[in-house]
Amino acid sequence: MDETDPQAVARLRATAHPVRLRILSLLTAEAMSAAEVARALDLTHANASYHLRQLQDVGELVVESEEKIRGGVAKRYRYDATREVADRSSQVDDRIAYARANAMEVERRLHEATRGSGSSSDLEAWVPVETWHRALDLLHEASHLLHAAARPAGTPDTVHVSVTHNAFTMTGGLEGEAARWVPREEDER
Template identity: 35%
Template sequence: MPTSPRLRALAHPIRLRMLSLMWAGPMSAAELARELSIGHGLATQHLRVLDKAGYVELVEIRAKRGGRERRFATVRGTPLSDQAAEGGLPLLVQSLGGAVRDRVPAHRVDRPLLTVDGELWMTPEAYQAAHDDVLAAIERFHAAAVAPHAEGAERVSLTAVAFAMTESVVPDPPEG
């Protein structure tokens, strides 16, 4: 099955970071390049992919040094969940796993940490209630997001994947 352009847009860790950074407010390619320690051209290229896929929107054009600076913001919604529901879960999990691995070295050992993994059996009603609670918590994280390096703010990592499973799929044994 071919991968949709919208899913491919989410499958790159830099683009996932860009979406996270622009959640708190608009940023230009130059601002994203500085924050991500990448070249301006590469930031512009990734931003174009996100814009073409509909994950960001142009929200401001302002004068800057005789030119114009275009600032984009993340489109609100659930693009990761939407793409996973359309068959993109394996690719998204692979990309999210890479993003988490990249963030782990920045873990602050002096701050609370929460990790969880589970393969549980629940009633559909209990699953839906827990799903809604987790979604509400994620919405609180997003609502509290501020611009990178804002005074008093700290960088936080959040990744969540929850889904109901069939009984028939057995995972492949680990290699080695």
């Protein structure tokens, strides 16, 4: 993909904000109105509406339904992380802004971490391209699995989890088409 694709850049910039990352996580499990998002995240209604509009404008949210409330119309938004979207690559500066927003969100979540099962990993290494593609397949599958199973906050018999991953190729090794990864189809897994 062309790294100057305006749609990809706009999408990345819109999500490179800690509040918007929280909104995307919240709306993975259930559709919510701006008022419900505001209450759940302790925001003003205007602030929640602004962030929801920003995310909807770049195609990150879908309007699942609309309902009439006190003479107006309340949209209920949902984030479907499993849907196919345009390639999200863009300029390095935009990806760094996104990583910073992610880091702030992970730090907020760590304050709520409990003892128990979990996993953490960090790696900078040189691996065969086949191993790299297999690792990306597994990360992709895990992400889809968790997003598809997300339930509304506080649902009985659920565990509150945090998962963030970043995986990318670096300079110095195979690049471009030689290292390009395409997600496997669901039935291939």
